[in-house]
Amino acid sequence: MTDKAQVVIIGGGATGTGILRDLALRGISAVLVEQGDLAHGTSSRFHGLLHSGGRYAVKDKEAARECIEENLILCRIAPSCIEPIGGLFVEMQGDDPEYTEKWVSACAEAGINAEETDVQEVLKSNPALSSNITRAFKVPDCAVDGFRILWGNVNSARKHGAKVITYSKVTKIHQENGSVTGVELLNKLTGEKKTIECEMVVNAAGAWAGEVAAMVGLEVNVIKDKGTLLAFNHRMMNKIVNRLRPPGDGDIFVPHGTITILGTTSQTVDSADANKPERQEVLDLLKIGKEMVPEIENFRLVRAFAGVRPLYQPGSSATGRSVSRGFALLDHQQMDGLNGFVSIVGGKFTTFRLMAERTADLVAEKLAVDAPCRTAQEPLTDPVPEELLKRGKKVFGIPGAKKAAERLGDDFARVIEEAEQNAEKRQVFCECEMVSRAEIDFVARDEDCHTLGDIRRKTRMGMGTCQGTFCGYRTLGALNKYEKFARSHREYLSVFLQKRWKGIRPVLWGQQLREAQLALGIYCSLFGMERMK
Amino acid sequence: MMNKKADVLVIGAGLSGLMAAAKAVEQGKKVLLVAKGMGALGLSSGCIDLWGYDIDQPDQVCSRPLQEIDKLIQVNPHHPYARVRDVLEESLDFFRKICAENGSPYLENEGGNWLLPTALGTMRPTYLVPASMAVKSLEEADKILVVGFKGLKDFYPDVLVANLQRNAELKPSCKLEPVLVEVGSEELKPAALAHRLERGEIIDKIVQQVKPLLSPGAVVLFPPVLGSSGGAGMAGRLADELGCPVYEVSNIPPALPGDRLQKTLLHHLKTRGVEVIIGSTVTTAHLEGNRCVKVTVRCLSGTMTISARVFVLATGSFLGGGLEADIEGIKESIFNLPVQIGAEEWSVQEFLDLKGQPFNKFGIAVNDHLQPVDESGQVLVKNLMVTGANLAGCNYPIEKCGNGVALATGYKAGKLVEVVHGE
Numbered sequence: 001m002t003d004k005a006q007v008v009i010i011g012g013g014a015t016g017t018g019i020l021r022d023l024a025l026r027g028i029s030a031v032l033v034e035q036g037d038l039a040h041g042t043s044s045r046f047h048g049l050l051h052s053g054g055r056y057a058v059k060d061k062e063a064a065r066e067c068i069e070e071n072l073i074l075c076r077i078a079p080s081c082i083e084p085i086g087g088l089f090v091e092m093q094g095d096d097p098e099y100t101e102k103w104v105s106a107c108a109e110a111g112i113n114a115e116e117t118d119v120q121e122v123l124k125s126n127p128a129l130s131s132n133i134t135r136a137f138k139v140p141d142c143a144v145d146g147f148r149i150l151w152g153n154v155n156s157a158r159k160h161g162a163k164v165i166t167y168s169k170v171t172k173i174h175q176e177n178g179s180v181t182g183v184e185l186l187n188k189l190t191g192e193k194k195t196i197e198c199e200m201v202v203n204a205a206g207a208w209a210g211e212v213a214a215m216v217g218l219e220v221n222v223i224k225d226k227g228t229l230l231a232f233n234h235r236m237m238n239k240i241v242n243r244l245r246p247p248g249d250g251d252i253f254v255p256h257g258t259i260t261i262l263g264t265t266s267q268t269v270d271s272a273d274a275n276k277p278e279r280q281e282v283l284d285l286l287k288i289g290k291e292m293v294p295e296i297e298n299f300r301l302v303r304a305f306a307g308v309r310p311l312y313q314p315g316s317s318a319t320g321r322s323v324s325r326g327f328a329l330l331d332h333q334q335m336d337g338l339n340g341f342v343s344i345v346g347g348k349f350t351t352f353r354l355m356a357e358r359t360a361d362l363v364a365e366k367l368a369v370d371a372p373c374r375t376a377q378e379p380l381t382d383p384v385p386e387e388l389l390k391r392g393k394k395v396f397g398i399p400g401a402k403k404a405a406e407r408l409g410d411d412f413a414r415v416i417e418e419a420e421q422n423a424e425k426r427q428v429f430c431e432c433e434m435v436s437r438a439e440i441d442f443v444a445r446d447e448d449c450h451t452l453g454d455i456r457r458k459t460r461m462g463m464g465t466c467q468g469t470f471c472g473y474r475t476l477g478a479l480n481k482y483e484k485f486a487r488s489h490r491e492y493l494s495v496f497l498q499k500r501w502k503g504i505r506p507v508l509w510g511q512q513l514r515e516a517q518l519a520l521g522i523y524c525s526l527f528g529m530e531r532m533k
Numbered sequence: 534m535m536n537k538k539a540d541v542l543v544i545g546a547g548l549s550g551l552m553a554a555a556k557a558v559e560q561g562k563k564v565l566l567v568a569k570g571m572g573a574l575g576l577s578s579g580c581i582d583l584w585g586y587d588i589d590q591p592d593q594v595c596s597r598p599l600q601e602i603d604k605l606i607q608v609n610p611h612h613p614y615a616r617v618r619d620v621l622e623e624s625l626d627f628f629r630k631i632c633a634e635n636g637s638p639y640l641e642n643e644g645g646n647w648l649l650p651t652a653l654g655t656m657r658p659t660y661l662v663p664a665s666m667a668v669k670s671l672e673e674a675d676k677i678l679v680v681g682f683k684g685l686k687d688f689y690p691d692v693l694v695a696n697l698q699r700n701a702e703l704k705p706s707c708k709l710e711p712v713l714v715e716v717g718s719e720e721l722k723p724a725a726l727a728h729r730l731e732r733g734e735i736i737d738k739i740v741q742q743v744k745p746l747l748s749p750g751a752v753v754l755f756p757p758v759l760g761s762s763g764g765a766g767m768a769g770r771l772a773d774e775l776g777c778p779v780y781e782v783s784n785i786p787p788a789l790p791g792d793r794l795q796k797t798l799l800h801h802l803k804t805r806g807v808e809v810i811i812g813s814t815v816t817t818a819h820l821e822g823n824r825c826v827k828v829t830v831r832c833l834s835g836t837m838t839i840s841a842r843v844f845v846l847a848t849g850s851f852l853g854g855g856l857e858a859d860i861e862g863i864k865e866s867i868f869n870l871p872v873q874i875g876a877e878e879w880s881v882q883e884f885l886d887l888k889g890q891p892f893n894k895f896g897i898a899v900n901d902h903l904q905p906v907d908e909s910g911q912v913l914v915k916n917l918m919v920t921g922a923n924l925a926g927c928n929y930p931i932e933k934c935g936n937g938v939a940l941a942t943g944y945k946a947g948k949l950v951e952v953v954h955g956e
C-alpha cells in the first residue's frame with residue numbers, strides 16, 4: 001500500500017505534533033508517523049513544568065528568553081491545558097547569596113518578571129516547605145498537561161487535513177539522486193509494511209533522532225540523558241518550587257491538580273528506551289527533596305517514572321546549525337547535501353511551538369509555499385461552554401465533570417450525550433481520576449487506541465493511588481464489545497499491570513507496598529491470573 | 534486509664550484471629566479480641582485455599598492438597614504448614630463444624646481441590662467453599678448462562694464468557710451466553726443488591742428475564758451478590774425457581790462471600806461470650822522478662838491497657854497492618870519482632886512471576902508452638918503466638934494457601950493457649 005503526502009514527520013511528541021499542526025495551518029499536506037501511541041516518548045515522561053525561563057536565566061539567556069516568550073504564548077492559546085499557578089525560586093541557608101543576585105539581574109535581562117516575596121508569607125501558605133528558606137522570588141512558571149497539548153495539536157491539525165499514523169515505525173527512508181522520496185513503515189501491531197511517498201521528511205524523533213538520521217547514513221549527535229521523577233499523591237504546595245542555585249538534581253517540585261512531581265536526576269544512557277527508574281535514583285531524589293520539604297517521607301509516593309532528554313551536541317561539521325543554543329534545526333541539504341531531509345533536535349517541552357515554527361518555516365521555504373505561521377495566534381483548544389459543563393455535572397457530578405471536560409475538550413459533548421442516554425455509562429471506572437465508563441468507552445473507540453495503556457494516556461485511568469488495580473479490570477468490561485480489541489484479555493491486562501509495576505517497584509514501601517499486596521491478592525489469589533490462558 | 538483483663542488476648546479480626554479466639558473460648562478461657570480493622574478476609578473470595586498446584590508441575594492443579602502439603606514440608610521445612618501439620622485436618626473439621634452450626638456450611642470436594650470459575654473467566658483451585666459457590670461439573674454443562682446486572686459495576690458477563698472458553702475444559706458443544714438483567718435503573722452496589730434480593734423484591738424480575746434463556750443441562754453463574762448472609766439460601770432459591778443449578782463466582786472486592794464468612798465467625802464468637810472490640814489499635818506491648826504482661830490500645834475514647842496471660846498476634850501482613858515497611862526496612866508493628874526477609878530483593882521484575890513476589894513471604898519465624906523465635910531458635914516472647922499472614926515463608930497468592938494457613942495456624946494457637954501459658 002502506498003500513500004502520498006508533501007511531508008512526513010517522524011515522531012509523535014510535542015515537537016512532531018507541533019510541526020504537524022503548523023504545517024496543516026499553512027495548508028501543507030503532512031502525515032505524522034509514531035512508533036508507539038502519541039506521547040510514547042519523552043513528552044509523557046517529563047516534569048510538566050511550563051518554564052518561566054528562570055531556571056536558565058544565568059547560564060543561557062537565550063534559552064531563558066525563549067521560555068518566557070513561549071510560556072506567555074501558550075498561556076494565551078492553550079489555557080485549558082495549563083494551570084497558571086506561578087512558581088517560586090527559593091534560596092536556602094547555605095546557598096550562595098551571590099548567585100541569587102546574579103540570578104535576579106539575569107531574569108531582568110531575559111524579561112522574566114521575578115519579584116521578591118516575603119518568606120514568612122510563603123511558609124504560611126506552603127507549610128510543607130522548610131523554614132530554612134532565606135529568600136523567595138515569584139516567577140510566572142506554570143504547570144502544563146503534556147498529553148492535552150499533544151491531543152490539542154493533533155485535533156487541530158486533523159481539522160486542517162493532516163494525518164496521524166500511530167504504532168508504526170519508520171524503518172527506511174528512501175532517496176533517489178540525492179533527494180528524499182518517501183519512507184517505509186512497519187505496523188507494530190499487524191507486522192504490515194507500507195510506503196509513504198513524500199517530498200520532505202522531518203526528523204522530530206527526540207532522543208531517537210540519531211537513529212533516524214542513521215537511516216540515511218547521516219550523523220546527528222544526540223546525547224541521551226535519562227531523568228527520573230517521583231509522583232506523590234498530595235498537593236504538597238500551591239506553587240511550583242525551584243531551588244535557587246545553579247540547576248542540579250532533584251530541585252523542582254511541580255504540583256499538578258492533587259499530585260506533586262519531584263525531579264529530576266540526570267544520567268547519560270545508551271538507549272532512548274532506557275526509561276526504567278531505579279530505586280537508588282528514588283533515594284537520591286528523596287534526600288535532596290528533603291532539604292526543601294523536611295517531612296517528605298510522610299507524603300505518599302505513588303510511583304517513579306523516567307524519561308530520556310534529547311540533548312543536541314553539534315558534531316565537527318556544525319555548519320547549517322541555526323537558531324538557538326536550546327535546540328537545533330539541521331538542514332541536511334546544506335550540511336550533507338541530502339535534499340528534503342531536516343532534523344529538529346534538543347529543546348524543551350516549553351519551546352515546542354517555537355521549534356515547530358522554525359521547522360515549518362524552513363519546510364515551507366523549501367516547498368516554496370508562501371504562508372505565515374499561525375500557531376502563536378490560533379487558539380489550540382476551545383473553552384468548554386458553561387451550558388455543556390452544566391449538563392456534564394448532572395451525569396458525572398461536579399468534580400467528575402470538571403475533570404472530564406479538561407481531558408476531553410471538544411469531545412466532551414459527545415461523551416455527555418452517551419452518558420445521558422445510557423445510565424450505565426455514568427459508572428465511575430477509575431475512582432482516583434474520576435473517569436467514567438462513557439469516557440473510557442469513547443476513547444476506546446478512537447482509531448489510535450489499541451491497548452489499556454493508550455486508554456490510560458488519553459483518560460488518566462490508572463494513574464491514581466491504586467495504579468490500575470481496579471480500573472484495569474473494569475476497562476476490560478468496556479472493551480469486549482469492540483472487535484478491534486481482539487487479542488486476549490490476559491495480554492491486555494498483564495501488559496498494563498506490568499507497565500504500572502515498573503513505576504511502583506522503585507517506591508515499594510509504606511502504602512504502595514500494601515497496595516501491591518492487595519493487587520496480587522486480587523490478580524493471583526482471586527483471579528489466578530498468573531496461570532491464565 | 535482503663536484496664537481490661539482476659540485469659541487470652543487475640544489481636545486481629547482476620548481469619549486467623551477469629552479461629553484462634555473460637556478455639557480458645559471452646560476451652561473455657563476468657564477471650565478478648567481486639568482489631569483495628571477487618572483484615573483480608575472480607576477482600577477474599579470467602580473460599581479456603583489449602584494448596585493449589587503440584588509442587589513438581591506448577592501448572593497442574595494438585596488433586597490431593599493434604600498430600601501435597603506433606604511433600605511441601607519435605608522440600609520447604611520453613612513453610613508455616615510445617616508448624617501446623619499435626620492439626621491441619623482437625624482444624625479444617627473444626628472450621629466446617631462452626632460454619633455449619635451457624636447456617637453457612639462449607640463444602641469439601643472429596644479431599645481434592647474444587648476448580649471454580651472467577652469473574653475474569655479463569656478457573657481457580659480451592660479447598661473449602663461456601664455451598665453457593667460449589668460449582669460441580671462445569672465440564673458436563675450443555676449451556677453456561679452468565680448473568681450480570683445492569684448498573685452493577687465490576688461484573689462483566691461477556692468478559693467472563695470470553696475467557697472461560699479459553700480457560701475451562703468444557704464440552705465442545707457447550708454454549709456460553711452472557712446476559713445483563715435489569716432490576717432498576719440506578720447504579721447498584723453489591724451489598725444493596727444483596728439486601729434487595731434477600732427481601733425478595735427482585736427475584737421475580739430476575740427469573741422472568743433469565744428463565745427464557747435456559748435449556749436442558751444449563752448452569753447459571755451469578756456475581757457474588759446472592760444474599761448478604763451465609764448459606765446457600767438465595768442461590769438455592771433461585772435454583773429452585775429456575776430449575777437448574779445456580780452458583781456465585783468469586784470477584785474483586787467488595788465481594789460478599791468473604792464478608793459473610795467474617796460475619797458468621799464473629800457471630801459465633803459473640804454467642805460463645807468472646808468480647809470483640811473493633812476499631813482499636815494495639816500500639817505497644819509491655820514485657821517483663823520474656824513474657825508479655827499487657828498491651829496498650831488506642832481506641833475511640835482514648836487509650837486503655839489490656840492484660841492477659843496469653844497473647845495471639847494475628848495482625849496479618851502489610852495489608853492487615855502486622856508488618857510495616859518504610860524506606861529503611863521492615864518491622865513488625867507491635868512487638869518489634871525480627872522480620873525474616875532473607876537475602877532476596879523485596880520484589881521481582883515480572884509482576885505476575887510464577888515464583889511470586891518475595892515480599893509476600895516476609896514475616897515472623899516461629900517454633901512448633903507458634904512462639905516467635907530468633908535465628909538460633911530461642912523463644913523471644915514466651916506467652917505469645919503468631920499466626921496467619923504475619924508468618925514467614927509462605928507466598929499465598931501463588932501457592933493458593935492464604936486462608937488455609939490462616940485457618941490452621943489460628944486454630945493451633947487457640948488450642949495451645951494452656952500449653953504456652955504453662956511454659
Ligand SMILES: Cc1cc2nc3c(=O)[nH]c(=O)nc-3n(C[C@H](O)[C@H](O)[C@H](O)COP(=O)(O)OP(=O)(O)OC[C@H]3O[C@@H](n4cnc5c(N)ncnc54)[C@H](O)[C@@H]3O)c2cc1C
Pocket residue numbers: 010011012013014015016033034035036038039040041042043044045046047048049050051168169170171204205206207208209212225226227228229263264306307308309310346347348349350351
Ligand atoms: C525527566 C525529564 C523532565 C523534563 N521536564 C521538562 C519540563 O518540566 N519542562 C520542559 O519544558 N521540558 C522538560 N523536559 C524536556 C522535554 O520533555 C523534552 O524536551 C520534550 O518532551 C521532547 O519532545 P520531542 O517531541 O522532541 O520528543 P519525544 O516526545 O521523545 O518524541 C519523539 C517521538 O519519536 C518517536 N520515534 C522515534 N523513532 C521513531 C521511528 N523510527 N518511527 C516512528 N516514531 C519514532 C518516539 O516514539 C517518540 O514518541 C524534561 C525531560 C525529561 C527527561
Ligand SMILES: Cc1cc2nc3c(=O)[nH]c(=O)nc-3n(C[C@H](O)[C@H](O)[C@H](O)COP(=O)(O)OP(=O)(O)OC[C@H]3O[C@@H](n4cnc5c(N)ncnc54)[C@H](O)[C@@H]3O)c2cc1C
Pocket residue numbers: 517518520521522525526544545546547548549550567568569570571572573574576577578579580581582583813814815816847848849850852853854855866867920921922923929933934935936937939
Ligand atoms: C484481595 C485478596 C483476596 C484473597 N483471596 C483469597 C482467597 O480467595 N482464598 C484464600 O484462601 N486466601 C485469599 N487471600 C489471602 C487470605 O485472605 C489472607 O492470607 C488471610 O486471610 C490472612 O488472614 P490473617 O488473619 O492472617 O490476616 P488479616 O486478614 O490481614 O487480619 C489482620 C487483622 O489484624 C488487625 N490488626 C493489624 N494490626 C493491628 C494492631 N496494631 N492492632 C489491632 N489490630 C491490628 C487488622 O485490622 C486485621 O483485623 C486473599 C487476599 C487478598 C488480599
